[in-house]
Amino acid sequence: MSSVQVFLGVLLLLHLSEFVVWVPAGSVLFRRRGRGWEAAGPWAVVRTVRGSLHAVVPLPGLARAYVVREVPAEAAGPGDPTPAGGDSLSGRRHNPETIALRRSGVAHAFAPLRWIAFALLVLAWVVAPVSLGLLGVGPTLWIVTPVTAGLMAVDAVLLSRRHRREFPGLDDERWRLVLSACLSPLAAMRSWDLVQKDALSGCDAAAVAASLPGFRDWDSFAATRWRRMRFPAGDVAEVPVGATGSGEALTILERIARDRGIDPGLWEQPPVPDDPAHTRYCPRCRIQYTGRAPSCRDCGGRPLRPIRASA
Numbered sequence: 001m002s003s004v005q006v007f008l009g010v011l012l013l014l015h016l017s018e019f020v021v022w023v024p025a026g027s028v029l030f031r032r033r034g035r036g037w038e039a040a041g042p043w044a045v046v047r048t049v050r051g052s053l054h055a056v057v058p059l060p061g062l063a064r065a066y067v068v069r070e071v072p073a074e075a076a077g078p079g080d081p082t083p084a085g086g087d088s089l090s091g092r093r094h095n096p097e098t099i100a101l102r103r104s105g106v107a108h109a110f111a112p113l114r115w116i117a118f119a120l121l122v123l124a125w126v127v128a129p130v131s132l133g134l135l136g137v138g139p140t141l142w143i144v145t146p147v148t149a150g151l152m153a154v155d156a157v158l159l160s161r162r163h164r165r166e167f168p169g170l171d172d173e174r175w176r177l178v179l180s181a182c183l184s185p186l187a188a189m190r191s192w193d194l195v196q197k198d199a200l201s202g203c204d205a206a207a208v209a210a211s212l213p214g215f216r217d218w219d220s221f222a223a224t225r226w227r228r229m230r231f232p233a234g235d236v237a238e239v240p241v242g243a244t245g246s247g248e249a250l251t252i253l254e255r256i257a258r259d260r261g262i263d264p265g266l267w268e269q270p271p272v273p274d275d276p277a278h279t280r281y282c283p284r285c286r287i288q289y290t291g292r293a294p295s296c297r298d299c300g301g302r303p304l305r306p307i308r309a310s311a
Helices: 003-018 096-109 112-134 137-166 171-183 185-194 205-211 218-230 246-259 264-268
Strands: 020-024 027-033 036-039 046-048 051-055 065-069
Touching: 003 112, 003 185, 020 027, 020 065, 027 051, 027 205, 036 205, 065 205, 096 137, 096 205, 112 137, 112 185, 137 171, 137 185, 171 185, 205 218, 205 246, 218 246, 218 264, 246 264
Parallel strands: none
Antiparallel strands: 020 051, 027 036, 027 065, 046 051
């Protein structure tokens, strides 16, 4: 294996390492998949009690992802993302139309970074390999280095200015992104997508899913969230729709579902038995049990419900 091949192999590994997103525990990751969107499933590159690391498509634009950290309106503080002019999402973060406008506004604000990302992509994977093969290492460095440094500098300046305007309370995140863009051309290539990942933080996850074009299987995603809120883990009472806390979130989810022509009551119907011996099920996770099981071991002892024969 030649030195050029080794260099390109190392560059590829570094490139792939940039296209991962850290998702704190209690957050939901929405990422691009082809022409649509999806919520990241249980599989992750790395998973810890504090969060998980998920991979995204390793190309600028297709690597777009949003990390949604849901917080109550009364808990919103200066660190929560706000659009230009200080117009907070609080009070409107459950409206899919408003969320879609916010997402489009942030994408438009950082649109100039896309050309820098594409230019760095071409430099890394077209210009550099061709120049290495034709001219060697020395001339390639003289060609690629000044152009790359100039693009990184422009990227850092634009990123800092526009991030300050769009997210005035996220100073630490801004400095992290700017320093990364200054130190690594691969990080600068990634900054266009990564700078937008907190744009919808604080919004309701189901509303975010409803606002994303081509989202895959919203019904299943919303049904899982509905059951987890309605039937908390452990031997506790069910959460009524319309109560404070989770009950308010259930009301919002119910409204979105009915606007989409879905009856949330269907999400609580008993499942079809997988086996004749299964006569009970967990209303939270839908795992089925025999008649001897008193509660769900995966949901902290959640009381089981009978599977009706009509199911």
